[in-house]
Every structure is written in C-alpha cells, then in structure tokens.
Amino acid sequence: MIVTLHGENSFDLQRELNKITSSFIKEHGDLALERIDCEEADFTQIQASLTSLPFLSSKKLVVLRRPSTNKQFIEQVEQLLSDIPESTDVLLVEPKLDKRLTYYKYLKKETDFRTYSELDINGMTQWLMSEAKAKNGSMSNSDARYLVERIGISQQLLASDLEKLLLYDSNVTRKTIDLLTDPAPQSTIFQLLEAAFAGNTKYALKLYQEQRAMKVEPIQIIAMLTWQLNILAIIKTAGDRSSQEIAKQAKLNPYVVTKSQGIARKLSLSELKTLVKNLLDIDTASKRTSIDTDDALQHYILKLAQ
Numbered sequence: 001m002i003v004t005l006h007g008e009n010s011f012d013l014q015r016e017l018n019k020i021t022s023s024f025i026k027e028h029g030d031l032a033l034e035r036i037d038c039e040e041a042d043f044t045q046i047q048a049s050l051t052s053l054p055f056l057s058s059k060k061l062v063v064l065r066r067p068s069t070n071k072q073f074i075e076q077v078e079q080l081l082s083d084i085p086e087s088t089d090v091l092l093v094e095p096k097l098d099k100r101l102t103y104y105k106y107l108k109k110e111t112d113f114r115t116y117s118e119l120d121i122n123g124m125t126q127w128l129m130s131e132a133k134a135k136n137g138s139m140s141n142s143d144a145r146y147l148v149e150r151i152g153i154s155q156q157l158l159a160s161d162l163e164k165l166l167l168y169d170s171n172v173t174r175k176t177i178d179l180l181t182d183p184a185p186q187s188t189i190f191q192l193l194e195a196a197f198a199g200n201t202k203y204a205l206k207l208y209q210e211q212r213a214m215k216v217e218p219i220q221i222i223a224m225l226t227w228q229l230n231i232l233a234i235i236k237t238a239g240d241r242s243s244q245e246i247a248k249q250a251k252l253n254p255y256v257v258t259k260s261q262g263i264a265r266k267l268s269l270s271e272l273k274t275l276v277k278n279l280l281d282i283d284t285a286s287k288r289t290s291i292d293t294d295d296a297l298q299h300y301i302l303k304l305a306q
Contacts, residue, residue, distance in 0.1 A: 002081060003089075003111060003112040004108075004111045004113045005091065005092070005093050007095065008096065009119065010095065013116040017091070021063065024089070028059055031056055031057060036049055036064050037066070038073065039065075039066055042070075043073060049062050050080060050090065051083055051084065054088070059088070059089065060088055061090075061091060062089070066095070067094070068103060074101075092111065118253055120253075120258060121145065121149075121153075124144075124153065124155070126144075127155070129144050135163075135166050136170060137172060138172070143172060144172075146174055147177050147181070148255075149191075151183070164180055164181075165177065165180055185220070185224060186227070188211060189221065192204050192301065194262075194263060197267075197304060200305070204301050208221070222279065222293075226279060229276050231256060231257070232260055232263060235260055235264040236272055243257040282300060
C-alpha cells in the first residue's frame, strides 16, 4: 500500500495521517512505524527504510514527510517505489506539490492519492455541522456560519471551540457561542470595517473599544487594518477574476477573499489609496511623535463611514 496525502488543509491532512498511523500501530506495534523527515534525511537513509524488511513484525509502515524536498528521491521515485517489499506500506505526506511536475502526475496515477483542500466558508460551515453530528450534537447552518465568522478560518481552533461548546450543551446555538467563545481579533477588525462602511459608526467604535479592553494595542490594530486593506487592494486590482482565482494567485484563503469582496465593491481604487495613506500617516506619526494613537484611530474609523 502506497498512500499520498496532499493538500494545504493541514487539519484534515494531519487527522488522516493520525488515523492511518494509529490504526497501523494498534495492529502491528510501535516498532513497526518509521517516520522520516525528508528535509533532513539523506537519500541513502530514505532508500534503506523503504527497502529493508520489518523488524519483529510482519509489516512496517514508513511515513515520509515532504519527500519532494529530496531531489534524488524525485529522480528515482518510480524505481524506488517499485522495489518496496510487500511487507512495507508507505505514506507520503506532500502538503504542496506543483501539478505540472512529472513527480506529481506519477503519484496521482500510481498511488492512493488523497487531496485535502482548504475549505471556503460554505465548506467550513458544513464541516462544523458534520463534526457536531458525529459527536452526537447538533448545530444549525446559520449558527455554524456565525461561529466561523466569529472565530475565523482555523479548523484547529474551530474544532477546539466546538468541543467546548458540545460539552456545555449538545445543541450548539448562537447564545452559547457568544457565551463560551472569544471573537478572533482579525474577524472583529473585519466586522469593524464592515460596520464603518455601512455607516454604523456606533457599532464600529464599540468593536474598537472591545479590542482595546482585551489589551489589543493600537499598533496591533493598525497591523490588522493594514492586512485587511491589503486584501481589499488585491481584490480591487484583480479585475474580473473569481474569488477562487484571486485566492489562489494571492495565496489567500478563498473564504477571506469572498468575505472581503462586499466591502471592496463599495470602494473606488482612489478611495482605497486614500485609506491606505491615512493609516500610514497614523502609523508613522505614532512612531515619531507623541500623538494619541487611540484618538487618531477612532477618528480614522469615523472617516471610513463618511
């Protein structure tokens, strides 16, 4: 058995890796598992692990992490994998691969190739609902989406918070989400911008004050605003490209792009440049003079709504 785990969804990929290795260890024991980090191991070590017979076990599993970083492995992969004894299973962990490479095409054709792609907001919402159901709980589509928007797109963090929510009540609701989870700073900054551009200055300033109450410093808020403005600039200059295309080329999560497109549509490129310049002026002044950065940022937020 030769399995390739591929894709940038590190949470699902790692979960599958743990599932396979745990099952193998349960049947064959700890000594039957070999893990090799191919960024550090030389080709001779990799070859020896793949071609040697199991020790004190009828089978062994060799886990190769990022073997594509070893040039010699890529060059000899066909011969190397064809020489593996029947008593050896192989697990190739390749989060990122260039689909144009012969190596990628070979693995796709000749191995059990499993891809784990990053989820957009709809995929993340469905995943949360499935996770809740698998743990004998329940969660509506709207509440699952609300949790994603509140916490952010980290599956690891979402999984941890979902576990906490289900322990409190098997029926996860917006009420328990607000009670037991903290909004991610970056998500809140997006909500702040969204409120400001919608003219809801009262709520935008309330979100700013909440950030400060949580000890988020003005310099951190500037950095998060800068990150959001950078995404808006990418979207504005992307022309008619789809959110998936923009995300791929800019190496952003599709969910982040989709969520930001609504704000981007409300701004002209000239207005966006002005927002970037004004924020840069605040950042520069905060480092060179004794301005009240809190006051400057709140004034900046008020101007967003004009």
